[in-house]
Amino acid sequence: MTHEPRLTPPLAKGHISVARLADYWYVALQSNELGPRRPVQRTVLGTPLALFRDGQGRPAALLDRCPHRNVPLSLGRIHEDGHLECRYHGWRFDTSGACRAIPGLCDGAPGRAHNATAYPVRERDGLVWVYMNPDAKEVRGEPFSFEERPGYTTVRGTIDMEASLHATLENILDVPHTAFLHRGLFRKEATTEIEAEVRRGPDRVEAEFIGEPRPPGIAARLLSPSGGTVEHTDRFILPSIAQVEYRLGEENHFLITQTLTPIGDHHTRIFADISFRLRIPGFVLRPLLTPVAWHILRQDAAILRAQTENVRRFGGEQFAHTSIDLLGRPIWRLLREAERGELRSLDGGTEAQRVRMTV
Ligand code: FES
Numbered sequence: 001m002t003h004e005p006r007l008t009p010p011l012a013k014g015h016i017s018v019a020r021l022a023d024y025w026y027v028a029l030q031s032n033e034l035g036p037r038r039p040v041q042r043t044v045l046g047t048p049l050a051l052f053r054d055g056q057g058r059p060a061a062l063l064d065r066c067p068h069r070n071v072p073l074s075l076g077r078i079h080e081d082g083h084l085e086c087r088y089h090g091w092r093f094d095t096s097g098a099c100r101a102i103p104g105l106c107d108g109a110p111g112r113a114h115n116a117t118a119y120p121v122r123e124r125d126g127l128v129w130v131y132m133n134p135d136a137k138e139v140r141g142e143p144f145s146f147e148e149r150p151g152y153t154t155v156r157g158t159i160d161m162e163a164s165l166h167a168t169l170e171n172i173l174d175v176p177h178t179a180f181l182h183r184g185l186f187r188k189e190a191t192t193e194i195e196a197e198v199r200r201g202p203d204r205v206e207a208e209f210i211g212e213p214r215p216p217g218i219a220a221r222l223l224s225p226s227g228g229t230v231e232h233t234d235r236f237i238l239p240s241i242a243q244v245e246y247r248l249g250e251e252n253h254f255l256i257t258q259t260l261t262p263i264g265d266h267h268t269r270i271f272a273d274i275s276f277r278l279r280i281p282g283f284v285l286r287p288l289l290t291p292v293a294w295h296i297l298r299q300d301a302a303i304l305r306a307q308t309e310n311v312r313r314f315g316g317e318q319f320a321h322t323s324i325d326l327l328g329r330p331i332w333r334l335l336r337e338a339e340r341g342e343l344r345s346l347d348g349g350t351e352a353q354r355v356r357m358t359v
């Protein structure tokens, strides 16, 4: 028998920063995970989806529940006609969710009541995106698009975090933890005073670090052996994009774009795209950098899991904020405003604020 600590009511506060933004695009899976023969199940915002490709290879996403007897459609297969066939009684559905065949039915034809629920889908940049409002008359905007970057090397990968979307976003874009959690890998303990400018735009918030010295860790030393300052911006774009951008000198540009998918309230999948153009050729650096990047992400995964477990154990969050926790709260405000449909327009402009900190 395990003994959970007994908490008195003042310790157990109910709030956990979970926002569920339905009217947005999220990555369901990578293009190469979706083959021509079998549907694949993925969960986005707690909603199980059956994804498949039709006869022409076009991707589709249906709610993973057959309208007939509610068996998961993802257990089915792709019929020769390109429709998704349910495993149980063989009803077949097209990419719009319309029921196209009910085997054995002689009188009548499939009607609207027999249709499955379909979600808008886009495939681009090697990713399959799903718009998480099946009832939307039209989609609002298009998925995030990756810029073409000729001459850049790109490394991609996915990692799951046992943490809310908000906690994961904050972690990716948080500087002060790097000296401790990732000790020796990119920053030492803070000694140089710099300024950070936090800018809020209509759908984003970013922090630009001004006068940041080249970090002393091995990752940075590989990039810029001669030192110098870096241009560094951390950026959040609604609903779930986290970008970290570094320029070291003229030649080195690093752009890490992490597209996050809230699988559930406390489970977030990161699709990471690390693009760089460096002094050292990409093919030399790639095998050196890739294991370091994954090591860092695994350290983040472990600390986020511990944070999530503890917040749950204590029944909610009780965070103490400081001015150098730059983006956690602005990200939360954006998520909440978006969830409530109350995004401030800022008249197309930005709001900026300067903060002093040491890095
Ligand atoms: S449950 Fe799907 S066809 Fe019957």
Ligand SMILES: [Fe+2]
Residues within 6 Å of the ligand: 171, 172, 177, 178, 181, 182, 296, 300
């Ligand atoms: Fe980290």
